[in-house]
Amino acid sequence: MIRAVAALALLALASPADALVLRDMLDREVALAGPPTRIVSLVPSVTEIAFALGGEARIVGVSDFCDWPPAARAKPRVGGMVNPSLETIVALRPDLVVGTDEGNREETFLQLRRLGIPVYVVHARRVAEMYDLITRVGELTGRRDAVASIVAGIRRRIEAVRAAVKALPAPRVLYVLWPDPLLVPGRDSHLTEMIELAGGRSITAAEPVSYVRFSIEAAVARAPEVIVLADHGSGASTAGRAAPEKWQTLTSVPAIRAGRLYSVDLSILHRYGPRVPEGLEILARMIHPEAFK
């Protein structure tokens, strides 16, 4: 009799909320009642990927920065990445919120969990992790079948670029994420891998952390042969706009002497998503124009 009661009690205690247990990209358990159908995405790249996979129907809310594809702008907005409006998120009745540890705050995740909303955190810093990310978004949005072709397409284009530049000597590349203070990608930044794939060698590849405040002197001393100035688009302030004139004065630098100073809007490269190959191709053309006649 007691065992029957105990068994019943156990059944009752086994809440339906544990019907689906996932592990996010920080290896934390995320317990869901079932496959998520109302997802709020606080990560622009996740939103992009979801749309590319055709899973946008399950996305019920996005951050203010989720601006690609244009259709994403039509989704309900929940605020910035750093301080989204908890109320707006709750009002959308999501069964899952997707966030990143690079741009969202842990505090936000804590608050959401406290309110009973599961949080799935992603983290992608390498191309390999990007494929993983696409796969996971496919799982979350119920578009597993679409993953393979998207991934294959990206792989193909990246391979094409790699093949084109494989045999060529890799020039020293300085990538300027932000001109003043000088911000460059370090060891942990995905841009460093991108530069490598594009057939270049980032002169700041060995710097620790993902983004480093670098001194112009040190940059000059390392004599880059190609300089890429990231232009943050028309939306950026004048401070963010690349100022090629400032760099033209550094005539000891090989890149300046050879006239290989490029300023281009590479914001598509700053986000891990289906447009990465595009950005990679542009980057490769700048570094190895001779390979892409």
Next chain:
Amino acid sequence: MTPLVEFRDVAFAYARPAQRRARAFAFPGLSFAVERGEVFGVIGPNSAGKTSLLRLLTRVLLPQRGEIRLDGRRVSALRSWELAREVAVVPQEAPRPFPFTVEQLVLMGRYPHAPRRFFEDTEDAAAARAAMAATETLALAPLPLEQLSGGERQRALLARALAQEPRLLVLDEPTAHLDLRYQTETAALLRRLNSERGMTILLVSHDLNLAAELCDRLLLLRAGEIARVGAAVDVLEQGLLERVFGCRVTVDKSASGRPVVQLAYERG
């Protein structure tokens, strides 16, 4: 009759000369008494120790040797608010900034009578009113202290001290910043308090003539030691004053029979 205040062989020295004065200062061993109901004056050159003496009496400073007694009881054994019920100090001038009204200032004098009470009660209000009446400051009660003239401020400070209902009133340079008119007013007020209420008054002043007029006895301090103590006519003696103050003086008699000290200014 026990004197109201007794200093018995009080010794004190500032820890570091830099603390108050450029020169080191010490009371080697001070002994004197203030009788009930008298007006007692402490005079002497600057840094003779006049203000330090006050501070020792009110326990702002603690003697390193000797005792100070108030009505026979050791001052060191009293709680600070017990002492404040007996001894009230009228400072030289009002602190700045001082954002309170005269009435609020006077009511502050009631603190020692009930330190634990949050608000003052009707008894306190009555005592405050009486103090203001005695000093003719009732009309000034609702005004901010900072808006008053020097003389009015002085009377307000005196009212606060009276509100403490002390047995000993201590004044530190009561006429230091006052106009002539207020000086005489203040002197008259103090004399009235002494004669009508029997209030014992101890005043510190560098105005020798004011001290001579008001005080029953004087104590002349010099570098922490008593040069002389006694009636004004005995203390304000030309030779003694010249030695203590280091300047030429002459001593005459005023209309009331009290000594009048005049500086002999150097000519040429």
Next chain:
Amino acid sequence: MTDARRLATALAALGLVLAGVALAALFVGSAGLSPSAVARALAGRAEASSVEAIVTLGLRLPRVAAAVLAGAALAVAGVGFQALTRNPLAEPSVLGVSSGAAFGVVLAQILGFQAGIVAALGVTVFAFAGALLAAAIVYLIATAPGGLAVQTLLLAGVIVGIFFSAAITVTISVVDFNRLSGVIHWLLGNLAPIPAASLALFAALAAAGVWLVLRHARELNLLALGEEAASQLGVDAERLKRRVFVAAALLTGTVVAFTGPIGFVGLIVPHVLRGVVGQDNRLLVPTSALAGGAFLLAADTLARSVVAPAELSVGVITAFCGAPFFVWILRTRSRPV
């Protein structure tokens, strides 16, 4: 009208204002709830997992409570600190405690929540540790053999504040770029819904600090006479200064630990209230507590509705109010402050 009666009247009036603002704040928000839905949730008649219940009771109510507590604590810290230093322009953030707490939090943010020690202790404890450290340093600098020198206190507070601000800047400059926005966001001061247990702790600490200042309110009045004169009236000046300093540091540190540095409340609220109830700290402390709560709550409600669904930091709103207010004080000092 006796002082006690005036206090009661002022408290009743301010209490009404506070209740009104609190109620209004519960009905404002970006979730788009109808007033009847909110009312339902407040009356306990909404289903526990409904949107209105979660938003009203789980988000808005704790946030309103946090705002009121923080505002009250900061205002009273301001009153205490101004009475202690006899300077009506003294602001609790000048104590250096805010910067110390902020440094503790920045350190915690940099170690990241994954690091075991930080997750275990929580950012709040780091903030407290920072606040304590700063307060201790300020106290030690300002304590001479003769006791706590209040003018040195102000200077010491400013210096310690500058030091920790510099430390924060250095720490930020080496922080991972991705964490940077989170750290900067915290430094602007934000009210967020605090979980119930933390809220209870916050309330307890704030109450302790407010009570400590309030019970010495009469003696703080006497401190205006000068320390020597106050002690001649029977006030233990050293003990008073110590206690009020500890209270102000406790109140400021508590607020910073839970909400980040929020400025100007401790300056504006006591000042405005002095014009209404006068200089007596016995009236100023309790009325500032209520008015401070109402003020910060109003500012926060504004902060989260003006650019909804995005949110401004409440520290931004108070600073925008504070700067012109400061100018106004300086220009209209016809009556003695």
